[in-house]
Amino acid sequence: MNISEFAKVAGVSKSAVSRYFNNGYLSEDKRRKIEQAAEKTGYVPSYNARTVRTKVTKLVGVILPKLSSESISRVTEGISEVLGKEGFELLLINTANDYNREISSLELLRQKRVDGVILLASVFTDLHRSVLSKMRIPVVIVGQQFKGFNCVCHNDFGAAYAMTSLMLEKGAQHPAFLGANPDDKAAGQDRRSGFEKALSDHGITPDKSLVEIAKFNMDSGYEKAKLLFSHNPKPDCVFCATDNIAAGVILYCHENGLKIPEDVMIGGIGDSRMGKVLLTPLSSVHLHYKTAGMWGAKMLLSELKEQGDVHRILQLEYDIVERESTNRKI
Numbered sequence: 434m435n436i437s438e439f440a441k442v443a444g445v446s447k448s449a450v451s452r453y454f455n456n457g458y459l460s461e462d463k464r465r466k467i468e469q470a471a472e473k474t475g476y477v478p479s480y481n482a483r484t485v486r487t488k489v490t491k492l493v494g495v496i497l498p499k500l501s502s503e504s505i506s507r508v509t510e511g512i513s514e515v516l517g518k519e520g521f522e523l524l525l526i527n528t529a530n531d532y533n534r535e536i537s538s539l540e541l542l543r544q545k546r547v548d549g550v551i552l553l554a555s556v557f558t559d560l561h562r563s564v565l566s567k568m569r570i571p572v573v574i575v576g577q578q579f580k581g582f583n584c585v586c587h588n589d590f591g592a593a594y595a596m597t598s599l600m601l602e603k604g605a606q607h608p609a610f611l612g613a614n615p616d617d618k619a620a621g622q623d624r625r626s627g628f629e630k631a632l633s634d635h636g637i638t639p640d641k642s643l644v645e646i647a648k649f650n651m652d653s654g655y656e657k658a659k660l661l662f663s664h665n666p667k668p669d670c671v672f673c674a675t676d677n678i679a680a681g682v683i684l685y686c687h688e689n690g691l692k693i694p695e696d697v698m699i700g701g702i703g704d705s706r707m708g709k710v711l712l713t714p715l716s717s718v719h720l721h722y723k724t725a726g727m728w729g730a731k732m733l734l735s736e737l738k739e740q741g742d743v744h745r746i747l748q749l750e751y752d753i754v755e756r757e758s759t760n761r762k763i
Contacts, residue, residue, distance in 0.1 A: 443470035475581035511726025571736035593627025609668035654681025
């Protein structure tokens with residue numbers, strides 16, 4: 434969709450659209466029409482239409498939700514490997530899972546002279562849409578799907594479905610779900626949907642008392658495990674949205690005399706290094722985080738060289754890595 438076509442959808446002039454995306458003055462009525470049309474169509478002006486750059490900085494902004502995450506470090510490694518070969522340097526911004534800081538970081542990079550932005554996203558809001566629609570440089574999103582932008586994501590639904598099915602096929606009858614932030618579409622919503630679909634396909638009705646939402650860390654997984662195992666019947670398998678959460682469940686089970694996998698099987702997502710050296714090595718789903726970073730960087734380079742209005746969503750698949758935590762004899 435070009436600017437003329439978008440202007441017709443919005444019911445405003447081309448000049449009004451141009452002023453909107455270049456932060457010029459507009460009446461509130463026209464601004465509202467353009468925002469509604471952008472939300473409906475996913476329209477974002479092409480890089481060439483937004484700005485004419487006579488000088489590149491060889492600097493790319495990378496917005497991260499946290500620095501301590503192994504998965505984030507693997508994505509960043511992939512980005513750095515590809516962009517480094519092309520002479521680019523990375524400007525890393527850590528938002529510490531604060532969505533307001535994510536918005537302010539986007540605003541900062543929008544105003545500074547970087548050649549592009551790679552956003553490792555978790556949750557999207559209306560503010561994200563508003564700021565992203567005004568970016569005058571290419572933006573690639575890694576970890577989520579967002580209409581109107583090049584994205585690299587994972588098959589989170591399929592990963593959760595496969596890990597849950599693995600445990601159900603080994604005889605689990607009382608599956609528990611220990612999930613993540615439901616506002617996070619990938620790790621929160623899609624992984625829960627995959628868990629529930631696996632239960633449905635195996636003729637099991639989800640037990641609401643065996644569903645808890647944890648933070649992305651081991652301590653929270655441990656505390657939520659207390660709640661899950663306070664119910665009767667106790668769960669005989671626990672699907673965890675991340676390996677860190679699963680590590681907390683494994684620790685709780687060992688401290689409370691629950692045998693893994695005989696009494697309870699535990700599965701996670703992430704295939705972290707930590708999962709391999711837990712008291713009971715963790716079965717997990719390997720997501721190709723470094724590859725995601727590499728593809729995100731390649732998409733950005735492509736956008737810098739030949740910008741277009743067609744945006745691509747690349748979904749990466751997964752591998753099941755079974756270890757002792759689900760190695761129950763059938």
